[in-house]
Amino acid sequence: MALRSGNEYKLDELLAEVPKVRIFLRPIAPPAALGLAGFASSTWITASWIAGWWGDEKSPGAFFPFVLFFGGVCQLIAGLMGFPARDTLVTVINTMWGAFWVAQGTAFYLIAAGVVPSHSIYTHWPELASWFVPLAVFTWAGAIAAFARDLILALTLTFLATGSTIACCLFSFSEPGVRHGIKAAAYFWILSSIFAAWRVFVYLQEEAWGPTNPVVKNAFPVFRFGTEKRAPLVVPGLGEPGVKRGMPGVI
Numbered sequence: 001m002a003l004r005s006g007n008e009y010k011l012d013e014l015l016a017e018v019p020k021v022r023i024f025l026r027p028i029a030p031p032a033a034l035g036l037a038g039f040a041s042s043t044w045i046t047a048s049w050i051a052g053w054w055g056d057e058k059s060p061g062a063f064f065p066f067v068l069f070f071g072g073v074c075q076l077i078a079g080l081m082g083f084p085a086r087d088t089l090v091t092v093i094n095t096m097w098g099a100f101w102v103a104q105g106t107a108f109y110l111i112a113a114g115v116v117p118s119h120s121i122y123t124h125w126p127e128l129a130s131w132f133v134p135l136a137v138f139t140w141a142g143a144i145a146a147f148a149r150d151l152i153l154a155l156t157l158t159f160l161a162t163g164s165t166i167a168c169c170l171f172s173f174s175e176p177g178v179r180h181g182i183k184a185a186a187y188f189w190i191l192s193s194i195f196a197a198w199r200v201f202v203y204l205q206e207e208a209w210g211p212t213n214p215v216v217k218n219a220f221p222v223f224r225f226g227t228e229k230r231a232p233l234v235v236p237g238l239g240e241p242g243v244k245r246g247m248p249g250v251i
Contacts, residue, residue, distance in 0.1 A: 031085050033203040035078030035094035036156070040196035042071020042101050043160075047189035050121055050182060057120070061112030068105025072098055089149075093142045093157065100135060122179035129171035136164040151223035152202070156195040163188030198222075 045063055049055050060067075079095030082088070110116040119125060143157035166185040170178050198220055205216045 026084075028081065028085060030087075030203060031078040031081035031094070032087065032090045033078075033200055035075045035082075035090060035098070036196045036203075037200045038070045038072075038075035038078065038101075039094070039097055040193040040200065042067045042075075043189050043193040043196070046104075047163075047186040047193065050186040051190065052183060057118070058112075060108035064105045064108035064112065067101055067108065072100075072102035072105050074098075076102060089142055089145055092138060096135065096138055100131065103131075122182055124178060125171045129168050132164045132168035132171070136161055136168050139164055148225060150225060152195050152199050153222070156192050156199060159188045159192035159195065163192065 046060075046067060049059055049063075075094050076098030079091055079093070079098050082091030082094060107116065111118050139157055139161035143154055143161050146154040146157050163185040166181060166188065170181040170185070199222065202216065202220050202222050205213070205220070209216050211217070
């Protein structure tokens with residue numbers, strides 16, 4: 001029988017050892033709160049302008065910085081922070097719509113600067129329609145998933161997806177009646193922004209006052225579904241980085 005060297009014995013001992021797992025967590029605030037705040041703000045401004053509540057064709061040249069940075073950059077950051085927060089819905093929706101608002105804000109800037117020719121939002125615009133195809137598809141997917149969380153988030157995404165679908169169809173196929181149709185889409189976007197603001201309010205108040213505070217519970221309910229019905233929006237392990245029991249190396 002061949003003799004074994006000391007190094008081989010040490011290797012066997014090393015392989016036989018039970019690995020010692022060390023886990024370091026760095027809790028973060030729920031990124032959905034920032035993402036929804038940026039979305040609600042930029043959507044409200046742009047949709048109310050499209051609906052004809054205020055302003056004129058030159059208005060985007062004044063409000064594009066807000067849309068670009070708060071609606072775009074901040075929402076994009078929130079979406080990327082959804083990765084360490086283990087929140088797939090936040091990651092997909094906020095990153096997608098954050099990228100949209102960055103692109104839209106940049107387009108508003110280029111038009112205001114005279115680099116790109118202006119184009120009325122109320123006319124046939126198939127190039128913009130192509131943007132709304134993936135936006136509508138993945139927002140509908142997010143809306144269906146949101147029904148597993150709470151009604152307010154589900155309505156936020158449902159109205160957003162509905163308006164995006166209307167915009168996609170009108171910009172693609174219909175020259176007559178685009179003005180009135182796009183205004184109808186804008187009203188769905190306005191409703192989406194209102195429900196998104198509602199959800200942000202609950203995030204802030206639950207963290208500040210606690211989920212059992214009667215004002216928080218009764219003034220702005222979110223109508224939770226399933227296992228999250230009585231759970232606060234901000235809880236350890238939900239919307240925060242970490243591990244789950246049963247993962248490799250975790251007991």
